[in-house]
Amino acid sequence: xxxxxxxxxxxxxxxxxxxxxxxxxxxxxxxxxxxxxxxxxxxxxxxxxxxxxxxxxxxxxxxxxxxxxxxxxxxxxxxxxxxxxxxxxxxxxxxxxxxxxxxxxxxxxxxxxxxxxxxxxxxxxxxxxxxxxxxxxxxxxxxxxxxxxxxxxxxxxxxxxxxxxxxxxxxxxxxxxxxxxxxxxxxxxxxxxxxxxxxxxxxxxxxxxxxxxxxxxxxxxxxxxxxxxxxxxxxxxxxxxxxxxxxxxxxxxxxxxxxxxxxxxxxxxxxxxxxxxxxxxxxxxxxxxxxxxxxxxxxxxxxxxxxxxxxxxxxxxxxxxxxxxxxxxxxxxxxxxxxxxxxxxxxxxxxxxxxxxxxxxxxxxxxxxxxxxxxxxxxxxxxxxxxxxxxxxxxxxxxxxxxxxxxxxxxxxxxxxxxxxxxxxxxxxxxxxxxxxxxxxxxxxxxxxxxxxxxxxxxxxxxxxxxxxxxxxxxxxxxx
Amino acid sequence: xxxxxxxxxxxxxxxxxxxxxxxxxxxxxxxxxxxxxxxxxxxxxxxxxxxxxxxxxxxxxxxxxxxxxxxxxxxxxxxxxxxxxxxxxxxxxxxxxxxxxxxxxxxxxxxxxxxxxxxxxxxxxxxxxxxxxxxxxxxxxxxxxxxxxxxxxxxxxxxxxxxxxxxxxxxxxxxxxxxxxxxxxxxxxxxxxxxxxxxxxxxxxxxxxxxxxxxxxxxxxxxxxxxxxxxxxxxxxxxxxxxxxxxxxxxxxxxxxxxxxxxxxxxxxxxxxxxxxxxxxxxxxxxxxxxxxxxxxxxxxxxxxxxxxxxxxxxxxxxxxxxxxxxxxxxxxxxxxxxxxxxxxxxxxxxxxxxxxxxxxxxxxxxxxxxxxxxxxxxxxxxxxxxxxxxxxxxxxxxxxxxxxxxxxxxxxxxxxxxxxxxxxxxxxxxxxxxxxxxxxxxx
Numbered sequence: 065x066x067x068x069x070x071x072x073x074x075x076x077x078x079x080x081x082x083x084x085x086x087x088x089x090x091x092x093x094x095x096x097x098x099x100x101x102x103x104x105x106x107x108x109x110x111x112x113x114x115x116x117x118x119x120x121x122x123x124x125x126x127x128x129x130x131x132x133x134x135x136x137x138x139x140x141x142x143x144x145x146x147x148x149x150x151x152x153x154x155x156x157x158x159x160x161x162x163x164x165x166x167x168x169x170x171x172x173x174x175x176x177x178x179x180x181x182x183x184x185x186x187x188x189x190x191x192x193x194x195x196x197x198x199x200x201x202x203x204x205x206x207x208x209x210x211x212x213x214x215x216x217x218x219x220x221x222x223x224x225x226x227x228x229x230x231x232x233x234x235x236x237x238x239x240x241x242x243x244x245x246x247x248x249x250x251x252x253x254x255x256x257x258x259x260x261x262x263x264x265x266x267x268x269x270x271x272x273x274x275x276x277x278x279x280x281x282x283x284x285x286x287x288x289x290x291x292x293x294x295x296x297x298x299x300x301x302x303x304x305x306x307x308x309x310x311x312x313x314x315x316x317x318x319x320x321x322x323x324x325x326x327x328x329x330x331x332x333x334x335x336x337x338x339x340x341x342x343x344x345x346x347x348x349x350x351x352x353x354x355x356x357x358x359x360x361x362x363x364x365x366x367x368x369x370x371x372x373x374x375x376x377x378x379x380x381x382x383x384x385x386x387x388x389x390x391x392x393x394x395x396x397x398x399x400x401x402x403x404x405x406x407x408x409x410x411x412x413x414x415x416x417x418x419x420x421x422x423x424x425x426x427x428x429x430x431x432x433x434x435x436x437x438x439x440x441x442x443x444x445x446x447x448x449x450x451x452x453x454x455x456x457x458x459x460x461x462x463x464x465x466x467x468x469x470x471x472x473x474x475x476x477x478x479x480x481x482x483x484x485x486x487x488x489x490x491x492x493x494x495x496x497x498x499x500x501x502x503x504x505x506x507x508x509x510x511x512x513x514x515x516x517x518x519x520x521x522x523x524x525x526x527x528x529x530x531x532x533x534x535x536x537x538x539x540x541x542x543x544x
Numbered sequence: 545x546x547x548x549x550x551x552x553x554x555x556x557x558x559x560x561x562x563x564x565x566x567x568x569x570x571x572x573x574x575x576x577x578x579x580x581x582x583x584x585x586x587x588x589x590x591x592x593x594x595x596x597x598x599x600x601x602x603x604x605x606x607x608x609x610x611x612x613x614x615x616x617x618x619x620x621x622x623x624x625x626x627x628x629x630x631x632x633x634x635x636x637x638x639x640x641x642x643x644x645x646x647x648x649x650x651x652x653x654x655x656x657x658x659x660x661x662x663x664x665x666x667x668x669x670x671x672x673x674x675x676x677x678x679x680x681x682x683x684x685x686x687x688x689x690x691x692x693x694x695x696x697x698x699x700x701x702x703x704x705x706x707x708x709x710x711x712x713x714x715x716x717x718x719x720x721x722x723x724x725x726x727x728x729x730x731x732x733x734x735x736x737x738x739x740x741x742x743x744x745x746x747x748x749x750x751x752x753x754x755x756x757x758x759x760x761x762x763x764x765x766x767x768x769x770x771x772x773x774x775x776x777x778x779x780x781x782x783x784x785x786x787x788x789x790x791x792x793x794x795x796x797x798x799x800x801x802x803x804x805x806x807x808x809x810x811x812x813x814x815x816x817x818x819x820x821x822x823x824x825x826x827x828x829x830x831x832x833x834x835x836x837x838x839x840x841x842x843x844x845x846x847x848x849x850x851x852x853x854x855x856x857x858x859x860x861x862x863x864x865x866x867x868x869x870x871x872x873x874x875x876x877x878x879x880x881x882x883x884x885x886x887x888x889x890x891x892x893x894x895x896x897x898x899x900x901x902x903x904x905x906x907x908x909x910x911x912x913x914x915x916x917x918x919x920x921x922x923x924x925x926x927x928x929x930x931x932x933x934x935x936x937x938x939x940x941x942x943x944x945x946x947x948x949x950x951x952x953x954x955x956x957x958x959x960x961x962x963x964x965x966x967x968x969x970x971x972x973x974x975x976x977x978x979x980x981x982x983x984x985x986x987x988x
Contacts, residue, residue: 107647107858110603111638113613115631118597131593136618152593156582159589159673186641208794244796249806250909251795329585331725332686332717335901416595416967453904457916457935462988464914464937466906484907488937488988519687519715520581520965539988543907544941 075142076223079121082143083225084150088124088165090224092373093137094415099181101189102212103197108190118415123149124165128157133416166396166410167226168375175235176363177266181215184267189213192276199279200243205287207246208253211279213270214238214513222375230371236525238262238513239275245286252289252483254282254468259451260307260510262525263364285469288481295470295485295542301445302487303438303500303534306508308467310528311451313428314515316491317349317356318526320460321383323394323402324421334517335458338492339389344404347389350495355429356384358393358407366511367424367527371408374419378408383426387495394421417522423515425527431501438500438534445473446540448485456491464488470542484543497538502531549576549598549694550661550706556621557698560628564700569605570632571650573829574598574617574696577969582669582688584716587676592669594691597968600628601829604635608644611635649853649863651831654702658826658833662709664733666690671737672714679744682751686716686729689965695825707825709733709971714740715963717919718747724754724932727773727899727919731961733823754920754932761923761933765983767894767951769887772958772976777900779875779974781913782942784905787817787840788870789849793859798911798942802846807943809844810950814878816840817850817866822874823961824971827865828853834865840872844947875974880953884978887954889927891980896929897921906939914939914987937988944983951980 075093083089098114118135123146130152132145157163193211200209216236223229241256256278263269270276304312320337324330339347360369360378371377376396383391394402395410398421410419439447453466470485471478511527553574564570576598583591598617603610615631617624672688690712697705713731728747730740770778782798785791792803801807819826820836827833830853839847850866851859867873882890895917903915917936922929954977964970 105858108642108645110610110612110645110648111642112611113631113634113638115613115615115627116599117616122593128589129591131591133593133595133597134618135597135616136620136623138618138620138623141618148594155669155673156589156592159587159677161585161588161590186638190642208796244794246795249801251800253796327585328683328685328719329583329590331585331719332715332727336723414967416597418591418593453906453914455902455904455914455916455937457937458901458918459935462916462935462937464906464939464988466904486906490988516966519583520579520689523966541906544910544912 075221076229078139078142079146080225082139083146087150088225089121089146090165090168090222091119091121092415093119093221095219096414097217099215100212101186101193102210103190103193104210105208106197106201108194111186116414119145120415120418121145121149122165123153124163125150125153126157127163128153128160129163129165130156131418162397162401164397164400166374166376167224168222168228168230169371169377170228171230171371171375171377173232173370175233175264177235179267181266196241196276196279200241200283202283203287205245205247205290206243206283207251208244210242212240220373222373224375228375230375232369232371234264235266236262236264236366237269239270239273241278241282243283243286245290247290250290252286254286254289255450256282259512259514260310262366262511262513264366264368265364269364289469289483292481292483295446295482295540297541299537300540301442301534301536302538302540303442303445303447303473303532305449305532306506306510306530307450308448309428309530309533310510311454311465313426313528313530314423314526315454315456316460316463316494318393318423318426320491321393322421323392323398323404323406326392327398327402330517333519335460338459338461341402341404343389344392345390348387348496349384349389350387351498352386353431353498353501354384354387354495357382357427357429359425359427362425362427362509362527362529365425365509365527365529366525369424372410373412374410376408376410381407393423395419411524413522413524417520420518420522422517422524423526427529428531430504430507430531432503433500434503435506435532438502438532439473439478440476441500441534442473443475446485447471447473447478453486461491463491482542485540486542487538487540489538494535497535498533499536500534502533506532550696550708552619553696554698554704556624559621559625561700563629563632567606569700571603571699571831573601574694575968576694577691579689579691579969580669582672584676584687585685587682587684589673602631602635603650603830604632604639605648605650606639608648609639609642610645610648611638611642647854647857649830649857651703652701656827656831656833657704659706660826661706662733664710665735666710666712667735672740675737675740675744679748682748683719684716685719686714688712688714689969693969693971697827697831699831703831705827709823711823713961713963718751720751720755722755722758724758725919726750726754729963750920753922753929756931758932758934759923761936761986763987765985767891767982768984769891769894769896770979770981771898772960772978774897774900775976775979776960776974777903777915778913779976781903781905783871787850787872788855788866789851789859789861790855790870792849798905798908800909805846809841809946811844812880812950812953813844813946814842816876817872818874818876818975821975822973824873828867832863832865838864873972877976879955879957879977882952882954882980884954884956887978888924888929891924892927893925895921895933896924910941911943912939912941936986938985939987940985945981949982949984951982953977953979
């Protein structure tokens with residue numbers, strides 16, 4: 065069997081030879097290798113490696129488009145995929161919503177890696193994870209803890225019958241720390257990484273994110289929380305740290321602006337949107353301070369790439385400028401159907417799922433306020449850090465989010481720690497209450513490996529970068 | 545097809561075992577499926593095609609050291625054996641880099657071998673498309689997932705297990721012009737064309753009720769009826785560490801107080817993991833068999849936990865073949881005595897909630913969850929449906945909703961087959977009644 069690289073280079077010739085005559089096709093070849101290392105409560109869990117490889121072939125015929133996916137890259141496997149996809153195209157034609165099959169451009173991408181994963185042995189990495197797990201576990205009130213690293217290498221090649229070819233190599237790193245402290249029947253957890261501090265790159269990412277030094281701080285914060293009072297329930301100002309802001313951006317800006325949701329494709333599962341096609345170009349999404357961009361070119365951000373998984377070249381695009389909605393988040397097929405400006409974000413997590421509109425890097429641009437200035441401008445309010453709970457309606461409007469750590473803001477200064485901090489609101493009005501945007505010193509490049517959507521279901525990686533932000537007159541609450 | 549898969553898996557596994565060193569052991573689990581997916585929007589086909597995938601999950605063991613991983617297979621010995629041997633070499637290197645694992649657990653009892661091969665009849669995609677077309681101008685959106693699903697297990701201790709079942713799941717909703725909708729579905733392993741036509745017709749008939757102008761509801765406490773599909777969403781979030789031994793022992797479970805005996809649910813609440821009547825495989829990935837039924841809550845009192853093989857070692861207990869997350873795969877809630885056919889009358893005044901959506905914890909230790917109503921939620925006054933209500937957020941504790949505020953459960957239960965297709969088509973299911981609840985808190 066040929067190697068993946070050889071297959072990628074030769075695939076077009078083989079597919080052209082095997083394809084039914086005159087047929088228009090594309091193929092997306094994917095190879096992914098994951099390695100996971102984990103220590104939990106002092107025990108090294110078995111190291112893990114996962115290898116996955118396959119191809120999705122799409123064919124346009126008679127006004128329909130069909131797909132077929134297989135791990136079999138032999139001529140026999142490709143022939144099955146081509147003929148099966150062609151049969152599906154014809155089957156779908158009579159009821160087809162859209163018969164367009166975008167052809168890929170030429171493009172290439174490689175994640176920036178300074179210190180390769182392999183430069184440190186598995187044993188050495190596990191020894192360092194053990195050290196940090198021990199730091200997390202110091203104290204009788206620590207009931208659960210763990211430290212892990214999840215590394216992914218992904219190589220995708222998209223080719224088409226018109227001749228274009230994109231080839232992209234990604235290196236993803238997801239570090240994770242978790243520590244739970246229990247006191248008087250209450251358990252509180254602090255985490256690092258996982259849902260926020262993730263990057264493309266090598267082992268240098270762990271230093272940049274402060275992974276190796278985070279253990280003691282997290283443990284002490286979990287202890288403080290277990291002994292803390294509940295967050296008060298009131299309407300007040302909130303200052304949200306970047307690792308909560310990214311969830312706010314993701315759920316109440318990113319998802320509502322996905323063009324396939326606006327077209328209704330997701331109404332049976334992920335949902336619809338309160339945003340309609342007519343709003344683009346004029347709708348006031350937020351205050352004058354709100355500036356949001358699709359930016360696939362931020363080095364190391366989780367959703368950076370040169371081309372989407374349809375092989376369309378990705379360029380930085382303003383989405384919201386000075387609070388006004390300009391562009392949607394949808395690939396070329398959705399843009400054609402909806403007649404809305406979009407971006408190159410037709411994506412798929414693997415060879416076994418077709419592309420749909422997904423977020424990639426969706427970033428809120430920094431403003432001019434330091435964190436001290438944001439907090440200093442609040443007489444009474446709550447500062448919240450690190451998302452732990454997320455819920456929003458199917459139109460992406462009524463939301464309720466919870467954080468791991470809260471601190472009361474009193475007379476412009478951070479005061480006591482409070483547990484179970486949460487807030488609720490409505491997307492359509494929430495962003496208009498944005499009255500302070502942090503400067504570059506508060507700005508963090510973050511992301512998440514877990515965004516679920518689509519039928520059949522798909523989980524994809526997204527990047528978000530944000531400064532700390534302040535909002536006025538928000539409905540805040542705590543636990544029982 | 546299924547028999548060929550079975551024979552191929554055991555043949556490949558046998559060849560792999562022949563390459564092991566004398567002091568090595570291996571467990572391996574196969575996941576395989578051949579799936580058709582047809583995605584609809586506005587009664588038309590958005591995307592349609594098929595996926596063939598097979599994945600082998602391996603654990604390579606020497607003494608108490610081991611490494612695990614997975615690799616996908618093509619289906620021919622010529623291609624798969626070299627791939628598998630290369631994976632084993634990688635696992636050997638990784639295994640030798642780690643120390644002994646005190647929580648390692650795997651089944652060594654070859655008598656746990658089993659075979660279940662379900663028959664069935666799957667729909668042709670064309671037949672489903674025709675039925676959708678014949679249903680007229682309905683704004684139908686959803687997905688058909690259909691095909692064979694197989695699970696296999698093989699170990700160097702002589703154990704062999706096979707589980708194969710065809711299944712289909714057509715999950716759809718029908719929308720009205722004002723964006724209200726009715727959710728429905730047809731799932732199982734024996735397709736009846738007439739049944740789909742009947743259900744599509746009923747979707748359209750039910751839509752007439754929610755097409756009336758939706759009324760706003762103020763935040764507050766309401767008497768509500770949660771239909772079985774809404775209960776399934778509620779239990780999905782409560783199953784996040786709620787019923788596992790590890791969640792309880794590490795004090796992160798939302799049901800810590802229930803398992804401690806410091807709190808209980810209503811006497812009408814009896815829950816179990818009912819593998820016997822579900823569609824999940826009766827064995828887990830280390831080869832341990834799952835008992836037909838595991839009691840979790842009896843008459844409102846905690847009566848057991850789901851225990852994975854690793855948790856069993858960690859907390860000195862006996863495994864009951866639970867998955868690594870210790871979440872139910874075939875949750876069963878005992879029926880009550882309310883008649884679902886007369887539920888509006890029994891509710892008298894309040895809300896009938898067909899579905900809940902996007903649940904999460906708002907205070908995990910208090911077992912308080914939040915989420916949204918979705919699809920058909922209607923107001924009832926004096927026992928009569930008066931019209932749909934706008935989407936509302938709830939925020940309440942399961943200790944109240946399934947405890948002091950639980951009025952009753954219905955005699956009728958729905959068997960809900962999961963429509964999840966994340967990476968693989970899910971084999972999770974749940975058998976649940978509807979619940980009538982007083983003072984259910986709506987917040988936004």
